[in-house]
Amino acid sequence: MVEIERDEYCAFHFTNRSDGTCASCGLPICALDQSISLTGEKICQLCQNITKTKKISRYFQIGMLVVVVGLVFLVWQLTKGLENGGYYIFIPLVLMFIFPYFIRPYLMRLYFRGIEPKESVLPILRYFEASGSQNHFKLFNKFLKQLTEREIDEMRKSLFSYLIPAIAFNFSKLPVDWEVGLLENLKISFEDFAREIAENYRTIIIQSAVHSSHTNISEFIFYISEVAESKDFLKDYIIAITSSEIISLGDEELQTIYGKLLEDLYLYEEKFTEICDELGLKEEKAKIQSLLARYVPPPVPKTRMESVMKPEQLREKRRKEQQQNVELTYTEPRDGDRS
Numbered sequence: 001m002v003e004i005e006r007d008e009y010c011a012f013h014f015t016n017r018s019d020g021t022c023a024s025c026g027l028p029i030c031a032l033d034q035s036i037s038l039t040g041e042k043i044c045q046l047c048q049n050i051t052k053t054k055k056i057s058r059y060f061q062i063g064m065l066v067v068v069v070g071l072v073f074l075v076w077q078l079t080k081g082l083e084n085g086g087y088y089i090f091i092p093l094v095l096m097f098i099f100p101y102f103i104r105p106y107l108m109r110l111y112f113r114g115i116e117p118k119e120s121v122l123p124i125l126r127y128f129e130a131s132g133s134q135n136h137f138k139l140f141n142k143f144l145k146q147l148t149e150r151e152i153d154e155m156r157k158s159l160f161s162y163l164i165p166a167i168a169f170n171f172s173k174l175p176v177d178w179e180v181g182l183l184e185n186l187k188i189s190f191e192d193f194a195r196e197i198a199e200n201y202r203t204i205i206i207q208s209a210v211h212s213s214h215t216n217i218s219e220f221i222f223y224i225s226e227v228a229e230s231k232d233f234l235k236d237y238i239i240a241i242t243s244s245e246i247i248s249l250g251d252e253e254l255q256t257i258y259g260k261l262l263e264d265l266y267l268y269e270e271k272f273t274e275i276c277d278e279l280g281l282k283e284e285k286a287k288i289q290s291l292l293a294r295y296v297p298p299p300v301p302k303t304r305m306e307s308v309m310k311p312e313q314l315r316e317k318r319r320k321e322q323q324q325n326v327e328l329t330y331t332e333p334r335d336g337d338r339s
C-alpha cells in the first residue's frame with residue numbers, strides 16, 4: 001500500500017518539488033512562485049490575486065453604493081406623484097443585496113486569473129477540501145475539463161492525492177451525481193477510481209473516518225468498497241474501529257472523542273453486522289456490540305434554541321442542568337430546616 005505525501009510537490013507546478021509553503025494559505029509552492037505579500041513574505045499567486053480582487057471588489061461595492069443612492073433618488077423623483085410610490089425605492093435597495101451573489105462566480109474567476117488550468121486544479125481542490133462548497137467543486141471540474149488526457153496522466157498522482165481526501169471528507173456535501181462529470185473529465189472508469197481509493201488511500205481515509213468526525217464518511221467507505229469489490233477496505237475499517245485504543249477508553253472519553261463514530265455504528269448497525277458476518281469477524285462483531293451498548297444517543301432538543309445546537313453542546317447543557325438539579329435538591333431540605 002502506497003500512501004502519497006502530497007505536500008512534497010508544488011501545488012501549482014506538480015512536477016516541481018516544493019521548497020516551502022505560502023505564508024498566507026499554506027499551499028506548498030516552489031521556486032517558480034515568486035509573489036511577495038505587502039509584508040514581504042513569499043505567497044502563492046492565488047493569494048496575490050485574491051488580495052488584488054478584494055481591492056477591485058471594494059471599488060465595486062463603493063460604486064454600487066453610489067449607483068444605488070442615485071437610483072433611489074431618481075425613483076423617488078419619478079414616483080413622487082404616484083399612490084404608494086414610496087415602495088418603488090426599495091427596488092434599488094434589493095438590487096444592492098442580490099448583486100454580490102451574482103458577481104461571486106466572476107470574482108472567483110478573477111482569483112485564478114493568469115493561472116493555467118493545470119496549475120489551478122490542485123489549489124481549487126484544497127479550497128474545496130476545506131470548504132466543501134459546491135461552487136469550488138464545480139470550478140474544479142471546469143478546470144479539469146480543460147486538461148488534455150496527457151496532462152491528466154502526467155499529474156495523476158498529485159491530482160489523486162488532493163482529490164480523494166477532498167471528496168472523502170466532503171462526501172455529504174457533494175452533489176448527488178458527483179461521479180458522472182468527474183469520471184468523464186478524469187477519463188477513468190468508476191471501478192478503477194474506486195480501486196485506487198481502496199488500495200492507495202485506505203489508511204488515510206480509515207484513520208480520519210475513525211479519529212476525526214467527517215459526516216457520512218462510513219457511507220463513503222461502504223460505497224467505494226462495493227464498487228471496488230474490496231473486502232480488505234471494510235475489514236481494515238472494522239479492525240480500526242474495534243482497536244484496543246478505542247475499546248479501552250472510559251465511557252466519558254469514548255463519548256466525547258468518538259461520539260460521531262458511535263453514532264455511525266448506531267445508524268448503520270445492520271450494515272456493520274452484515275459485514276462482520278460476511279468476513280467472519282466474530283470478535284470484532286462482539287466489540288462493536290459492546291461499543292453500541294455504551295452509546296448514549298444525543299438528547300432530544302426541547303426548544304427552538306436547542307434544535308440548532310450541536311449534539312455535544314446539547315449534551316453539555318443537559319449535564320449542567322443535571323448538576324444544577326442535584327444542587328437544588330441538595331439545598332432544599334436545609335431551606336426547609338430553617339423555616
Ligand SMILES: [Zn+2]
Nearest residue numbers: 022025044047
Ligand atoms: Zn497562498
Ligand SMILES: [Zn+2]
Nearest residue numbers: 010012013030
Ligand atoms: Zn510552483
